[in-house]
Amino acid sequence: MVIAGPRWPSADLGRHPSDRPPIALASSLPAGTVGAMVDRTAIAVAPRSAPYLDEAVARGGGRVVPVEEASALVWTHQRKPEGLGVLLREHPHLGWVQLPWAGVEPYRDMLDHERTWTNAKGIYAPPVAEMALALLLAAFRGLGGYARATTWTREGGRRLAGARLVLLGGGGITRELLRLLAPFDCDVTVVRRRDRPLPGAARVVTTDRLHEALAGADAVVLALPLLEDTRHVLGAAELALLAPGAVVVNVARGANVDTDALVAALRSGQVGGAGLDVTDPEPLPDGHPLWTLPEVVVTPHTANTQAMAVPLLGALIAENVRRWIAGEELRAVVDPDLGY
């Protein structure tokens, strides 16, 4: 069975001698009375740590302690937000919570202004942007079909160079992808929430101009968070606006795209190729049409593998621990109101 990512770092954390489940960590000390005793070098890693996380905390000048003694928390569990909710209710003194993923949708409901929340936005941009470029090239050059072929086939494919691209999202992944795309002389429009320019983009427009941006585009790349208003941001209406035979690349979250609409557009030829690192549902079930459409390349949420991510996450944690102790602004701060 294929287990789709992002399955680390929880899978990578392994058992650590100081492991304790979060509920057990919630100590008998009354909530709120602990804050006065903690110092900012005291960092908890829960529900469980790993050598590389302990090392990152130490590199930042901190020390890993039980949560009741900690000033801040590195949370490591991917899919159990309720565990973090319990822990924070029982230890409301924690002033900073580090989440290890760029997409934090399971944790969005508990984001608050009581403490600083950081995630890993932008941190994984280099490997993810590299995969986006690979999927773009694969779709433009028809590599999905050639990879499946068992005989010498006809020529096909198009140049990425000079293509009209639309990138949805203007964060870390997009910044890095713009850098990688520079030699291809593409005409790139970035659609983002806030009206801020980006180096390498011919134009940046805000989300209210999404349809205008998509009209006639040769390819669209999704690199934005999964939010209420970005679920199915690429649906039938949006796919119909693209140039016939356009390419869709998704390295964000599967549900950013209406899968049924994408399959229909691939079958009709309105979409000529797709490169999907993320799918909805995920894992993509065996027998799903996306597995068999020749113009589709599916990678099982591996744009940012565990091996690629661990050093990047370790570096972020070390830097944020250093900043936390020094009282400086943290990296990758999540806006609780925006949810990313």
Ligand SMILES: NC(=O)c1ccc[n+]([C@@H]2O[C@H](COP(=O)([O-])OP(=O)(O)OC[C@H]3O[C@@H](n4cnc5c(N)ncnc54)[C@H](OP(=O)(O)O)[C@@H]3O)[C@@H](O)[C@H]2O)c1
């Ligand atoms: N495939 C993978 O393995 C993988 C790995 C890492 C991340 N991801 C996914 O990729 C997403 C982006 O990652 P990142 O590191 O680039 O995040 P990021 O730095 O937080 O950037 C998110 C960007 O999305 C923009 N945005 C928010 N709402 C939007 C909307 N309605 N329409 C268009 N743009 C919108 C934001 O715009 P403003 O800046 O203007 O506010 C921001 O530029 C993550 O949320 C995660 O879901 C996937």
